[in-house]
Amino acid sequence: MQEPLLKTVELKKTFGDTCVLNGISTEIYEGEKVVVIGPSGSGKSTFLRCLNLLETPTDGAIYFGGEELTHSTDLEEHRKKMGMVFQHFNLFPHLTVLKNVTLAAVEARLQERKKRKLKISKKQIVAEENERAMKLLARIGLEDKADAYPSTLSGGQKQRIAIVRALAMNPKVMLFDEPTSALDPEMVGEVLSLMKELADEGMTMIVVTHEMRFAREVATRVLFMDGGKIAAEGPPEEIFGAPKDERLKAFLSKVL
């Protein structure tokens, strides 16, 4: 059988005395689109942030491409393969849009050049990455914003650029933490449709969201989290169509 791309085993996270993740075990296979739903404070963000070790788990294990991450000494290498999109975009305000997209990719290639003693000039690397970034920006129709600073963009544009910035690293999986929650309603659509495109192209995605329609349309699997545990999981038809768990029912009756 195929190996899961990402796997967590009894993942736990406590902040002081509060137990936020109370044993999360799940496997995510390549091409899956997992949507995580659940009430506020149930640990969705913490779960996502543990996956790329922005938060250090208190206990448990994470396997990514077969390697265990919590004791990894090469976290940066793994993070490069996991794109993350934040609720508040977190674009770099002091850099142009183009620089936002290319910064990490250029750094990664410079590092690789040093490690493998490649004979390629920095100028060449920057030129190649700029070209790649421009293609990505063209794809979302924002190539004319390449030299603009983030503060001049709308929320929807910012988030789409943040997605492109993550894509520039050629990630194997994309993590989204409520990517549309900070947006004005009229801009939610453009971000969701970009995410749908990615999903259609086969990107492995883990999405924390309150957009239930998106979950229904795009998810291959829905995780319902409550109290730091996966309280229910299954295909969207089952989760939304025939929920069994009482807490899930209560949650859905509130959000639907």
Next chain:
Amino acid sequence: MDINLLNAKTLTERLRSAFVVENRWLLYFQGLGNTLLMSLFAVCIGVALGVILGAIIYTEKKTGKAKILAAICKVYVTVIRGTPVVLQLFIMYFIVLVSVKNGIVVGSVTFGLNSAAYVAEVARAGLESVDEGQMEAGRSLGLSYSKTMFKIILPQAFRNIIPALFNEFIALVKETSVAGYVGILDLGKVPGLIQSRTFDYLFPLLFASLLYLVVVYLLTIIEKFIEKQLSKSDRDGGKKIITGGRKKCKNRS
């Protein structure tokens, strides 16, 4: 008040003795030169060391790492800010650097080490003013802590602390005027020197003050210029400017 202020004839005479006689005007510029030299070196030492101190204190606060190092930095900041700079100068001149014959060097080092403590506080506040999400975004893209620091956090922090940093530079330039206590011929010492020959303080004091004023004014012009250059990217209202720095400690000398 000086009762001869309105007497044109004596005023010309006093002007002459303050500037022309024995080429005394040269003294002011010699003093100014030394003041600028000390300030420049001190600013370099202060910023370099201060940013390192601030970054260490910030890192410890955010990540819990480097606890001992951060503790040492905090003690340093507390001690330096808690003692008068004149005494620090004496300690350096008569004890620590007693073998160094060049007063300008001793002054530069003293004022630099002193300024570092203030810059450290400014730098720490500046680093803390940068949104937490910036570090997370950097790290999530696979950048190392130090790369994220240098490419993402520090540039933004720097922008936020320009006013506080220039406050510090301005305070520092004026602060160097205590150098005269250990016999360094800086601008602040010149009026006294000339008065000891002419028994007249009026023009030496006015002119020395004017020169300080010009230096400080030039600094504010540079500040405005840098702010303008950096403001290209910030049309967002969310920018947090750090002001302050030394202002609570006016009476340091």
